[in-house]
Amino acid sequence: MGKSRLDEHEAFLKWLLQTIEQESIDTLIVAGDIFDTATPPNYALEIYYNFLTKISSICKNIIITAGNHDSVATLKAPKQLLRALNVHVITSGDEDEDEVIALYDDKELQGIVCAVPFLRDFVVRRSQSAQTMSDKESALSLGIKEHYKSVYEKAKEISKDVPIIATGHLTTLGSKTSESEREIYIGGTLDLDSQFFKDFDYVALGHLHINQRVGSERVRYSGSPIPLSFSESNSQKKVNIVEFVSGEVEVTELDIPLFRKxxxxxxxxxxxxxxxxxxxxxxxxxxxxxxxxxxxxxxxxxxxxxxxxxxxxxxxxxxxxxxxxxxxxxxxxxxxxxxxxxxxxxxxxxxxxxxxxxxxxxxxxxxxxxxxxxxx
Ligand SMILES: [Mn+2]
Structure with missing residues (x-):
């Protein structure tokens, strides 16, 4: 609508930095849609890199996974450089990318994140012969489920004694959408309910703009940090703080201050x-x-x-x-x-x-x- 949201983005990132410092957060997960477009403008790249530089001295692990709006190439280009700042960037989830990230506190293993990005068709497509829309849909659902199964197995090989966390960028059945999310898999909603995440100790989901949990305390969308359309004008924006206390997961929904009404x-x-x-x-x-x-x-x-x-x-x-x-x-x-x-x-x-x-x-x-x- 011809308006810049730079001020709101900057205000949010400043608040997030302060919050992470105050709350002594070890790991930041951003589950996709870092940018709203495949070719983000230079000012947006600048505030992204500035934020990562600042946060890397506060937070031990930063995990960024691509969403459906993100260009794999744009996020991937600085991947190696960002590794030096403790930033893990996972863009497509294809064979070349290791999505399983072990989190250490000094030398002690604390948890494992299966950092699954938005799974594009070419990564999970199983059957070339799927012709009808519903064949395509079930092939996709199956491919996505198998992908999660395989990363979970890999995580378990590292350790069974620490929390295993997954990320995802998709729409699950029974979730609340607003007017501004794009349908990511053409043709409808995939048959993915929160049940298929049951093995994980926590699932951090991206894509939907409204903060919500899906069928379980442990499967949650953080939602977008600022309202992205007028249909979201009345929804309180939040970040989720997740803590593991002697094996149990505790989630706090923290309200993000509204910078523009x-x-x-x-x-x-x-x-x-x-x-x-x-x-x-x-x-x-x-x-x-x-x-x-x-x-x-x-x-x-x-x-x-x-x-x-x-x-x-x-x-x-x-x-x-x-x-x-x-x-x-x-x-x-x-x-x-x-x-x-x-x-x-x-x-x-x-x-x-x-x-x-x-x-x-x-x-x-x-x-x-x-x-x-x-x-x-
Ligand atoms: Mn999305």
């Missing part, structure tokens, strides 16, 4: 304007959903009033229930309201296809293309 306002012209007038923090970023008899007029009056009040509106949308989104009465007031998939859906509807499967297939293919383009 995101606000969603819903209503008609009058109520929205009233709410805008009551906002005192001018740094707030605002999204508005209009439910008004005359949305075009509402859009104009609201934008004008916000400007007078020196407020930042990032999007004004018409409440979908209000709008008849059919191909014939296509009356979006601005592009704020639409994502590429919605535009494509509108276009497909124009064709009035009788073959529902074909229509569905087209959408899946379109999603694949969008995801490929976004990855570049």
């Amino acid at each position: 995101l606000l969603v306002i819903r209503g008609d012209t009058r109520s929205v304007i009233k709410e805008l007038e009551s906002i005192t923090n001018k740094e707030t970023w605002i999204e508005i959903h209009i439910k008004d008899e005359n949305p075009f007029h509402a859009n104009e009056s609201i934008r004008t009033r916000a400007k007078e009040l020196d407020l930042t509106l990032l999007a004004v949308k018409i409440d979908k229930e209000q709008t008849l989104f059919t191909a014939n009465t296509f009356n979006a007031i601005s592009l704020d309201e639409l994502n590429p998939l919605e535009v494509f859906k509108q276009r497909v509807e124009l064709e009035a296809l009788e073959d529902e499967e074909l229509a569905k297939d087209l959408l899946v293919k379109f999603k694949e293309i969008v995801s490929e383009v976004e990855d570049r």
Whole structure:
């Protein structure tokens, strides 16, 4: 939406450094999506490296695993150099990478981390002949399960007497998603519930933006450190502090301070304007959903009033229930309201296809293309 989040990232990393120092944390795990894009801008690389340099003198082990948004090549390039700073970077999980990391305190083994990144299709694909979507899905699920089994076996060969921790970057069944995570495996959710992690003493998951545990105290998503869309404006962001006390795992969810407020306002012209007038923090970023008899007029009056009040509106949308989104009465007031998939859906509807499967297939293919383009 044309806004930089550099200040928020910097504020978070500063807070994280302080927290790790105060809490005497031994190991930091970041389970993927270090960056939001395969080609991060220079300023983002700079704050990433600055952070790693600072943290390496505070924290004994730093474990970074790639997510679906990360480019394997970008993360991998400084891998050897970062090893000198106690930073382990695991990018793809293919045969060339050792995902099993032993954690030592001086010379004593303390734990083992199976640092599994987002498993790309080529790493776990088992069957070339899978043709249908559901064949592909089950081949993938099976491949992922076997991957975890094999790293667990490797960890057990090192020791059975210390906690074995796994990381992962995926969506498990029964987890809460927000609007801003991308579907990572094209075609739907894989058949992966928290059960298949049952061997591990703790599982640190990435990808979903909401902090949550999945079916067990020991399987958790930390969530994103800052809200990544307006749909997350009301969810408290957290980091998880994990402690092993005489063999038992104890987890503390620590609240991350909010550095910039995101606000969603819903209503008609009058109520929205009233709410805008009551906002005192001018740094707030605002999204508005209009439910008004005359949305075009509402859009104009609201934008004008916000400007007078020196407020930042990032999007004004018409409440979908209000709008008849059919191909014939296509009356979006601005592009704020639409994502590429919605535009494509509108276009497909124009064709009035009788073959529902074909229509569905087209959408899946379109999603694949969008995801490929976004990855570049
Ligand atoms: Mn992700």
